Amino acid sequence: MSLPIRSLATLPLGVHAVVRAVHSSRAIARRLMELGLVPGTRVQVTRVAPLGDPLELHVRNYALSIRRADALSIEIDEPLS
Amino acid sequence: MTAASGAVAPAEPERARVPAAARAVVLVAGNPNSGKSTLFNALTGSDVKVSNYPGVTVTRTTAVVELDGIGPVDLVDLPGTYSLTARSQDEQVAVDAVLGRAGMRPDAVLIVADATALGRALYLAGEIIDTGARVVIALNMVDEARAQRLAIDEARLATDLGVPVVPIVARARQGLDQLRQALADALNTPTQVPRTVTLPPLAERDVASLAAVVRRELPGLGHATRAWTTWALLSIDDAPPDELVSVPAAVRTAAHQIRRAAMRDGRNLDLEIIGARYERVDRMVSQAVRPPDRPAPRWTDRIDAVLTHRVAGILVFGAVMLALFQALFSWSEPAIALIERLVALAQGGVSAVLPAGPLRDLLVDGVIAGVGNVIVFVPQIALLFLFIGVMEDAGYLARVAFVIDRVMGAVGLHGKSFVPMLSGFSCAVPAVMATRTLENRTDRLLTMMVLPLMSCSARLPIYVLIIATVFGPAARIGGFISAGAVALFAMYALSVTAALTAAAVLRRTVLTGPRPTLLLELPPYRWPVASVLARTTWRQVRSFLVDAGTIILALTIVMWALLNFPKHSDPGADVGAQVRASVAGRIGHLMEPALEPLGLDWRVGIGILGAFSAREVFVSTLGIVFDISDADETNQPLREKLGAAAKADGTRLFTPASGLALMVFFVLACQCMSTVAVVRRESGSWRWPLFMFGYQTVLAYVSALVVYQVGKALGFGA
Numbered sequence: 001m002s003l004p005i006r007s008l009a010t011l012p013l014g015v016h017a018v019v020r021a022v023h024s025s026r027a028i029a030r031r032l033m034e035l036g037l038v039p040g041t042r043v044q045v046t047r048v049a050p051l052g053d054p055l056e057l058h059v060r061n062y063a064l065s066i067r068r069a070d071a072l073s074i075e076i077d078e079p080l081s
Numbered sequence: 082m083t084a085a086s087g088a089v090a091p092a093e094p095e096r097a098r099v100p101a102a103a104r105a106v107v108l109v110a111g112n113p114n115s116g117k118s119t120l121f122n123a124l125t126g127s128d129v130k131v132s133n134y135p136g137v138t139v140t141r142t143t144a145v146v147e148l149d150g151i152g153p154v155d156l157v158d159l160p161g162t163y164s165l166t167a168r169s170q171d172e173q174v175a176v177d178a179v180l181g182r183a184g185m186r187p188d189a190v191l192i193v194a195d196a197t198a199l200g201r202a203l204y205l206a207g208e209i210i211d212t213g214a215r216v217v218i219a220l221n222m223v224d225e226a227r228a229q230r231l232a233i234d235e236a237r238l239a240t241d242l243g244v245p246v247v248p249i250v251a252r253a254r255q256g257l258d259q260l261r262q263a264l265a266d267a268l269n270t271p272t273q274v275p276r277t278v279t280l281p282p283l284a285e286r287d288v289a290s291l292a293a294v295v296r297r298e299l300p301g302l303g304h305a306t307r308a309w310t311t312w313a314l315l316s317i318d319d320a321p322p323d324e325l326v327s328v329p330a331a332v333r334t335a336a337h338q339i340r341r342a343a344m345r346d347g348r349n350l351d352l353e354i355i356g357a358r359y360e361r362v363d364r365m366v367s368q369a370v371r372p373p374d375r376p377a378p379r380w381t382d383r384i385d386a387v388l389t390h391r392v393a394g395i396l397v398f399g400a401v402m403l404a405l406f407q408a409l410f411s412w413s414e415p416a417i418a419l420i421e422r423l424v425a426l427a428q429g430g431v432s433a434v435l436p437a438g439p440l441r442d443l444l445v446d447g448v449i450a451g452v453g454n455v456i457v458f459v460p461q462i463a464l465l466f467l468f469i470g471v472m473e474d475a476g477y478l479a480r481v482a483f484v485i486d487r488v489m490g491a492v493g494l495h496g497k498s499f500v501p502m503l504s505g506f507s508c509a510v511p512a513v514m515a516t517r518t519l520e521n522r523t524d525r526l527l528t529m530m531v532l533p534l535m536s537c538s539a540r541l542p543i544y545v546l547i548i549a550t551v552f553g554p555a556a557r558i559g560g561f562i563s564a565g566a567v568a569l570f571a572m573y574a575l576s577v578t579a580a581l582t583a584a585a586v587l588r589r590t591v592l593t594g595p596r597p598t599l600l601l602e603l604p605p606y607r608w609p610v611a612s613v614l615a616r617t618t619w620r621q622v623r624s625f626l627v628d629a630g631t632i633i634l635a636l637t638i639v640m641w642a643l644l645n646f647p648k649h650s651d652p653g654a655d656v657g658a659q660v661r662a663s664v665a666g667r668i669g670h671l672m673e674p675a676l677e678p679l680g681l682d683w684r685v686g687i688g689i690l691g692a693f694s695a696r697e698v699f700v701s702t703l704g705i706v707f708d709i710s711d712a713d714e715t716n717q718p719l720r721e722k723l724g725a726a727a728k729a730d731g732t733r734l735f736t737p738a739s740g741l742a743l744m745v746f747f748v749l750a751c752q753c754m755s756t757v758a759v760v761r762r763e764s765g766s767w768r769w770p771l772f773m774f775g776y777q778t779v780l781a782y783v784s785a786l787v788v789y790q791v792g793k794a795l796g797f798g799a
């Protein structure tokens with residue numbers, strides 16, 4: 001599995017982006033999508049945990065925390081300005 | 082346990098009691114944190130029945146609610162979930178209940194939806210509506226939605242979904258009358274063929290071909306066939322074995338083939354199904370919800386700026402955990418002391434009225450001691466769950482996991498494992514129960530398996546006694562550091578290292594499975610509600626008393642019998658002589674060849690056996706074996722006697738090497754039947770507690786062996 005060009009893990013804090021694809025393993029991808037991270041969804045990284053991992057996302061008007069490793073396999077479109 | 086008929090419902094006296102079997106069953110489903118428990122408590126009386134789904138550890142809470150024109154109805158609380166997809170037996174239980182395969186087709190499903198996270202809630206609602214069940218949606222937390230300036234058009238939502246939507250504030254008990262009415266109305270209408278979501282054409286074709294197999298294999302599903310088929314396509318894993326039960330092999334095979342064919346064509350069936358559902362959700366949300374023109378200030382963000390701050394966040398985290406620690410260690414102390422005094426009082430009372438003999442001994446040392454062994458845990462369990470309850474309801478528990486996940490994740494644990502592990506320093510029994518906050522079964526089992534390695538407070542007296550015996554207050558390392566202090570510190574360090582290492586090893590060997598991860602919702606901060614807290618805490622205590630308590634009581638009686646039978650040939654023999662002649666004494670002798678390489682002898686063996694009923698018993702058992710009555714760890718004669726004790730070959734029994742070996746044994750061994758009992762209860766079978774006991778015993782023995790032999794070689798064996 002090659003890394004997507006632009007992943008959620010590289011999105012600067014506070015910047016909005018749109019999910020393009022979820023490249024995680026099946027179980028995790030399924031769960032991430034069920035939680036609302038389907039392609040086309042607006043997402044934002046709002047915070048990083050004090051020890052550098054995990055991240056806090058803002059998606060569909062709620063806060064979801066995932067590990068950097070999982071954020072890495074979420075491909076996003078160019079950030080929205 | 083009486084059936085739900087014992088529940089106190091405000092029944093009108095003239096209405097005939099409807100027998101339980103004929104009562105309608107309403108399932109309560111919803112996302113975690115949607116306010117399900119709050120609503121459940123608000124709708125039902127105080128008498129709630131907590132049991133397990135047959136065969137699994139998912140707790141099932143049932144209560145009776147009275148509906149106008151219908152009469153009493155059984156309300157069944159399902160575990161909070163984001164979807165119906167199941168990856169384990171436990172989760173499948175909830176799914177089967179909704180789909181009507183658990184021998185219990187629901188008459189209706191009450192879905193609790195968080196109005197502020199409507200999209201996610203409607204995803205689950207869509208899955209449930211598709212099953213053809215009668216559905217009522219309780220749109221909860223409309224107060225928070227209002228505060229966020231979200232305008233929600235419930236009527237529009239109800240039309241689009243085809244089910245009634247009732248706005249409520251569960252916490253303030255607003256909207257409950259309308260909700261009850263909507264439920265009663267729903268129960269009075271016939272079920273209809275569900276308006277299911279339309280999938281992309283190719284996915285529709287896949288579902289249709291699997292549905293043909295499902296209809297053949299599971300003819301009873303009726304309206305729910307399509308929903309069940311979609312469920313199977315999403316849930317059945319590509320790489321068996323998954324834990325899903327009662328999925329016919331033909332369905333499995335067909336699902337695999339369909340998925341494989343789709344993959345070959347470059348399609349992602351999961352995405353097609355989930356995507357189509359979210360498309361429908363997005364359409365509905367965009368029509369029914371008007372987002373605020375300017376965002377309302379969010380308290381949660383401001384609080385999080387401190388509580389998850391790089392520096393302040395960690396300081397607060399440390400302070401809160403310290404408080405938890407302090408509560409478990411000190412605040413529970415007076416209550417525990419009181420319980421112990423009452424047990425002693427009861428024992429004294431029975432001893433005074435009954436004539437000496439086996440019956441009196443059974444009652445005093447078996448039954449009453451056993452009951453004492455059970456209720457002595459209640460203060461710590463209650464405190465821990467109260468603490469966890471406050472943190473959970475306030476929203477801080479999720480932040481604890483957020484802050485510490487990096488550390489726990491490094492050894493394959495979950496951020497939410499932290500609080501149970503920390504509680505393990507106090508006592509493994511409540512700590513094992515605290516793993517209930519972990520949703521994922523593998524994460525939960527892993528935490529349970531390593532938790533007993535955390536050095537609990539009951540081990541402390543043992544360390545204190547042995548350290549005092551073998552090192553003495555004057556022993557110094559490097560001239561000024563007390564050797565005893567170093568030894569004590571080393572035991573705690575060993576305990577933490579062992580627990581984390583064991584987690585890492587077990588995760589790679591026994592508890593493998595999909596790559597562990599963290600998908601954690603961070604709910605907004607809220608004020609906890611005292612009445613809900615009191616009730617949930619009581620439920621935890623009660624489930625401990627009923628389920629684990631009975632096992633602990635039985636094991637205490639068994640231990641008592643082992644230590645007291647057969648009777649010494651001389652009825653006037655003192656306790657020490659009796660114990661030495663008992664089964665336990667003989668087992669102690671039999672253990673001697675195994676204990677000898679650790680530098681220990683059979684007398685310590687009896688102590689280790691006795692400690693199984695409760696570790697602190699080790700000290701008093703040693704006291705009995707060495708003929709000192711009422712010994713505690715600070716007892717000077719006991720220390721002197723132990724210090725002077727010689728083995729059969731005349732050498733000293735307790736040397737720095739053998740003392741350390743014994744302490745290491747106690748750090749690592751699962752020397753506690755209450756822990757075994759509670760793991761049995763929480764894991765649902767004897768397999769896991771026996772595995773835990775086995776690996777810890779081997780680990781403890783081998784480590785103690787190494788410590789003694791190395792210590793002896795270095796000259797500390799005399």
Ligand SMILES: Nc1nc2c(ncn2[C@@H]2O[C@H](COP(=O)(O)OP(=O)(O)OP(=O)(O)O)[C@@H](O)[C@H]2O)c(=O)[nH]1
Binds near residue numbers: 223225
């Ligand atoms: N503002 C507001 N808060 C609510 C409402 N209903 C529940 N809460 C709070 O939301 C939090 C979560 O409620 P619970 O009842 O524990 O939620 P749950 O769905 O049972 O959560 P799990 O036990 O995790 O499944 C608690 O702090 C409640 O006090 C409501 O209508 N408005």
